Amino acid sequence: MTIPFIDLQAQRLRLGGKIEAAVQDAVVGGAWVMGPQVRQFEADLAAFGEAKYALGCANGTDALALPLMAWGVGRGDAVFVPSFTFAATAEIVPWFDAEPVFVDIDARTYNMDPGHLEAAIEATIKEGRLTPKVVIAVDLFGQPADYAAIKTICDKHGLKLISDSAQGFGCTIGGEHPLKWADITTTSFFPAKPLGCYGDGGAVLTNDEDLAQLIDSIRVHGKAIASDLKGRTFDHDPKYLNMRVGLNSRLDTIQAAILIEKLRVFGQEIEWRNRIAGRYNALLAPHVSAVPHVPEGNISNWAQYTIEHENRDGLAAHLKEQGVPTAVYYPIPLHLQPAYDMYPRGPHSSGVGGLPVTEAKSAVVISLPMHADLDEATQDRVIAAVASFKG
């Protein structure tokens, strides 16, 4: 029997009908767009993430686009992103005619390498074609990026910092959320994410009131916000006074209702995920090239449990035969993807060999089943299957 890679039904059953009841309430309540559940969830999320403001949006991709729009990022601007990430991190940059500049990763954490970021910024400035504007650091597989170092570099060059915590929401460094360093944290509630809903959803968190207001406007077609109405008379719904070009990017009420319930247990689930990861680390270390490394003081939410194996594809085939599903995040780094092969057009990181650590890791990483409800017996099956691979 094949075991699940992520068992979301186990979580639903554990929550004992609470999700179904919340959905029913939202349906009966009838405020299906921007209903009270959205407001409550935003307040709960801000409290959990220790942010002044949290705003729901349609998905984690839009969550990244919203601050770029708010900051007016556009043609001639450079946005520094890792290449070892999901496409969304880079995808939103060309939406606004700006250019992604790909940055290499640290070999142990898989997160943005601050040294390489600095080099990429310097090279971009030297080339003179693009103006460095924003850095998007990703909390890959659930573990926080090196925010202290990245923030120092951003400050030195006057760059904004986005924490793409689509995978890592809830991760901390010395007890602090990435927002301690970032201008804004973005996240995704895609079902497979550690805090996932039952469809698409996303959010941004920030302590910057002006930014929060602007994003509130942009997510609803550029509607007028309090500051727009100062000194102006408009006797109708402010959403019919369009002050800027926006989009439609709201979190559904039903999804917010589900997320309210799931957020209540999220802290506990992060603890369980850490227990499960610790057990994997201890028991798998002798059998693989590398188990995940989480620096002292960091807490990962273990969105993925990712090991390295020199014969990664052989291991995947062997595990499949044993009923153990695996996934490869990510087999082709973004700077080598057809959609992005024109970026950067500058002197660094382009083509094969441009980002050596990223390229080496994409050939050996493989993710194993990981979720908060993974019991020891099932985990033992995974471990035994890995241990029995002789390739």
Ligand SMILES: Cc1ncc(COP(=O)(O)O)c(C=O)c1O
């Ligand atoms: C690192 C990262 N950023 C952004 C996203 C985009 O989130 P969504 O799928 O909700 O648009 C994802 C989701 O898969 C992700 O893993």
